[in-house]
Amino acid sequence: MTGRMFLQTPGPTNIPDDILSAMHRPAEDFSTPEFIATMTAMFSQLKDLFATTGEVFAYIANGHGAWEASIVNLLSPGDRVLVPETGRFSVVWRDMIKAFGITAEEIPNDWRSAIDPQKVEDALRRDTERKIKAVLIVHVETGTGSVTDLRAIRAAIDSAGHPALLVVDAIASFGCHGLKMDEMGVDCVIAASQKGLMMPIGLSFTAAGPKAMEASEKCTTNREYWSWKSRMALEMYRRFCGTAPMHMVWGLMRTMEKIREEGIDNIVARHARLGEAARRAVGVWAEGGAMEFNTIDPAARSNSITCIRTLGDTDPDAIRTIAREKFNVSLGGGLADLKGMAFRIGHMGEMNEPMLLGALGGLDVTLKHMGVPHGDGALDAVTKYLAETA
Numbered sequence: 001m002t003g004r005m006f007l008q009t010p011g012p013t014n015i016p017d018d019i020l021s022a023m024h025r026p027a028e029d030f031s032t033p034e035f036i037a038t039m040t041a042m043f044s045q046l047k048d049l050f051a052t053t054g055e056v057f058a059y060i061a062n063g064h065g066a067w068e069a070s071i072v073n074l075l076s077p078g079d080r081v082l083v084p085e086t087g088r089f090s091v092v093w094r095d096m097i098k099a100f101g102i103t104a105e106e107i108p109n110d111w112r113s114a115i116d117p118q119k120v121e122d123a124l125r126r127d128t129e130r131k132i133k134a135v136l137i138v139h140v141e142t143g144t145g146s147v148t149d150l151r152a153i154r155a156a157i158d159s160a161g162h163p164a165l166l167v168v169d170a171i172a173s174f175g176c177h178g179l180k181m182d183e184m185g186v187d188c189v190i191a192a193s194q195k196g197l198m199m200p201i202g203l204s205f206t207a208a209g210p211k212a213m214e215a216s217e218k219c220t221t222n223r224e225y226w227s228w229k230s231r232m233a234l235e236m237y238r239r240f241c242g243t244a245p246m247h248m249v250w251g252l253m254r255t256m257e258k259i260r261e262e263g264i265d266n267i268v269a270r271h272a273r274l275g276e277a278a279r280r281a282v283g284v285w286a287e288g289g290a291m292e293f294n295t296i297d298p299a300a301r302s303n304s305i306t307c308i309r310t311l312g313d314t315d316p317d318a319i320r321t322i323a324r325e326k327f328n329v330s331l332g333g334g335l336a337d338l339k340g341m342a343f344r345i346g347h348m349g350e351m352n353e354p355m356l357l358g359a360l361g362g363l364d365v366t367l368k369h370m371g372v373p374h375g376d377g378a379l380d381a382v383t384k385y386l387a388e389t390a
Contacts, residue, residue, distance in 0.1 A: 006329045006359040010142045010305045012194040012201055013349035019198060022254035023247040030244045036236050042249055045256045050189055051180035054209040057231050060245050063171040063192035066204035067093055069226040070167055070190055074212060076220040077101035080131045082123055085109035088143035088335040111337055114300035115148040117156040124160035134165040140173040143335040145307030146295045154185040165211055176271040176304040176348045181207055188212040197255050198349040203248050273389055274356050275303030278347050280381045281360045282308055287375030290314040294342055304348040309341055314372055316343040322366050329362035353386050
């Protein structure tokens with residue numbers, strides 16, 4: 001196939017050339033003063049990125065690794081946590097928690113809605129013995145496309161007068177939706193490199209505020225590789241529990257430089273604008289009756305990813321196959337309960353108007369090529385919106 005592939009999966013995302021270039025260099029001695037200075041700067045700048053005065057820990061792992069790090073540093077066997085259901089990833093996180101002998105109390109969800117703060121408050125009010133140690137929130141559910149209002153969740157915990165930690169999986173929201181950790185009262189944030197941070201897969205993070213660090217001191221779960229305490233040792237190599245991933249560090253330094261150049265508030269606004277552009281297209285296509293938004297409430301549709309349910313005999317996987325193999329557009333598929341029922345458009349990280357228009361144009365051609373019923377004028381609606389908001 002000629003031309004570039006439009007990578008519109010919900011992760012990994014496009015890696016900018018300058019980040020790739022920053023990583024394209026020979027290996028060096030990681031114990032040199034120069035690299036130690038780079039590592040020191042990296043962790044300092046990560047605190048700025050998370051908007052916290054707390055500690056930030058980095059792992060040579062994907063997001064699931066950072067999930068486990070949050071569990072073993074904050075919770076002990078026999079503890080209880082509240083895990084509101086959002087979709088595939090809240091379920092997997094819940095199952096991981098149970099594997100450590102921790103009880104996970106769920107708030108059921110239809111996979112088409114964001115978390116209801118009132119249900120969180122009600123669950124915490126029922127916990128009169130204060131056995132719930134943490135509320136675990138998936139900010140943007142990658143599998144369903146919903147985004148939860150973190151300020152409302154924080155308010156719900158405070159209204160219930162409950163001491164539970166607020167732990168947030170921001171893997172699909174970090175660098176896309178606004179998340180100022182200290183200001184929003186979040187105790188622990190989990191993030192990863194391959195989505196909004198525009199990096200290869202392989203780095204993940206936990207950022208821990210004072211309450212989280214205090215809980216970690218009391219935690220009795222055995223841990224070593226993931227241990228926050230071990231990673232705070234004086235020897236710089238302990239920050240990665242061994243040899244540092246030098247090339248990922250160099251790439252991350254360039255990533256954070258790019259974020260400073262554009263400005264995080266501008267980045268969040270860009271994602272909101274491009275996310276809305278994608279939704280304008282889907283709204284027009286849905287007029288044909290063969291598809292609809294998975295997330296019912298327009299206010300709960302994320303700026304990172306749009307999940308589209310297909311209706312009747314419309315095959316979402318066939319749409320994805322034709323889009324990828326004929327028109328160079330890679331889309332995400334439905335996960336778990338949505339498998340064979342949905343497809344997903346990612347629009348996060350390295351993304352601008354022509355890139356999004358190219359991908360949406362490829363999808364529009366796919367629908368026409370396949371004869372999938374859809375409303376006409378999607379691209380006109382998108383270009384009109386982008387022109388008006390430029």
